Amino acid sequence: MVQCLSAPLDVAFAALSDATRRGVLVRLGDADASISELAQAFRMTLTGMKKHVVVLEEAGLVVTEKVGRVRTCKLGKSRLAAETAWIEAYRKLWDSRFDALEAVVEELKQKEAIDGRS
Amino acid sequence: MDAVEQGGPTPHTPGAKSERVSDREFVVTRTINGPARLVFEAWTNPELFKRWWVPASFGVTLISYEADVRTGGSYRLEMGHPSSEQTMPFFGRYLEVVAPTRLVWTNEEGDEAGAVTTVTFEEKDGVTLVVVHDYYPTKEALDEAIESGSTSGWGEQFTQLDGLVGTLAAGG
Numbered sequence: 001m002v003q004c005l006s007a008p009l010d011v012a013f014a015a016l017s018d019a020t021r022r023g024v025l026v027r028l029g030d031a032d033a034s035i036s037e038l039a040q041a042f043r044m045t046l047t048g049m050k051k052h053v054v055v056l057e058e059a060g061l062v063v064t065e066k067v068g069r070v071r072t073c074k075l076g077k078s079r080l081a082a083e084t085a086w087i088e089a090y091r092k093l094w095d096s097r098f099d100a101l102e103a104v105v106e107e108l109k110q111k112e113a114i115d116g117r118s
Numbered sequence: 119m120d121a122v123e124q125g126g127p128t129p130h131t132p133g134a135k136s137e138r139v140s141d142r143e144f145v146v147t148r149t150i151n152g153p154a155r156l157v158f159e160a161w162t163n164p165e166l167f168k169r170w171w172v173p174a175s176f177g178v179t180l181i182s183y184e185a186d187v188r189t190g191g192s193y194r195l196e197m198g199h200p201s202s203e204q205t206m207p208f209f210g211r212y213l214e215v216v217a218p219t220r221l222v223w224t225n226e227e228g229d230e231a232g233a234v235t236t237v238t239f240e241e242k243d244g245v246t247l248v249v250v251h252d253y254y255p256t257k258e259a260l261d262e263a264i265e266s267g268s269t270s271g272w273g274e275q276f277t278q279l280d281g282l283v284g285t286l287a288a289g290g
Contacts, residue, residue, distance in 0.1 A: 082264060083138070083264050086263070087137070087138065087264075088136075090136050090144075090146065091134050091135070091136035091146065093176070094134045094136065094148065094250065095133050095134040095148070096173040096176070097170060097171060097172075097173055098134055098148045098150060098248070099173065100169065100170035100171075100173045101150060101157070101160055102150050102151055102152070103170070104160045104166055104169055104170050105150055105151070105152035105156045105157055105160050106151070108152070108156045108159060108166075109152055109156060112156075
């Protein structure tokens with residue numbers, strides 16, 4: 001398939017510059033989804049989501065297929081799509097984790113400050 | 119284009135960075151606002167560890183965690199999800215525990231040899247740079263992790279990431 005030829009890198013990177021579009025790749029890394037499902041998940045209008053999907057599709061990161069009235073999106077075959085989805089998901093996972101760690105550390109700091117004073 | 123401070127729990131810290139640094143290595147870095155000894159304590163004291171390893175946004179809950187945090191000691195962690203009665207186990211051994219600078223552990227829950235995770239803590243001016251380095255046994259193992267998201271059980275976790283992705287979109 002033509003999809004196997006990766007799109008020019010600048011187009012791909014432009015597509016990846018947007019947090020929502022990276023989020024869409026993460027989501028599609030889990031399972032295929034319709035545009036309306038994506039719009040709902042990202043609390044966005046159908047039209048807004050369609051625009052993002054078109055950008056991803058033109059970059060070869062996503063492929064879509066219309067069955068009946070529903071257009072299903074799936075991760076493109078390019079390595080970049082899968083790798084981006086994974087790396088972004090992993091990063092978000094660690095970021096949430098680090099936020100929580102930082103809160104615990106902050107608490108320890110405050111406890112030390114209080115203990116130090118008494 | 120500056121992000122608006124949303125009144126986070128602590129002074130603003132730049133987000134984590136993640137990168138595949140070689141065929142077999144994947145690295146996540148982030149700074150934590152606090153000295154290395156406290157970051158290390160939060161990491162190695164099981165009661166504290168339980169409070170941050172599985173943030174609410176994962177959609178999964180930490181069911182149990184036991185760890186003997188010293189060189190040669192082992193750990194076992196179980197996570198659960200409301201939609202499943204089965205728990206996801208994660209387990210392995212500590213290869214190195216060096217306070218307050220370094221932790222190395224194995225990830226043995228997969229069918230095949232898992233990654234070895236090294237975490238280093240580097241303090242400068244009261245801020246600690248944390249580097250989480252996953253070293254996979256082969257290039258194929260990391261490729262496989264990326265393609266299927268399944269090695270080390272992360273794939274199963276990612277399927278629970280809907281809530282997190284929603285947060286990402288809403289906050290974006």
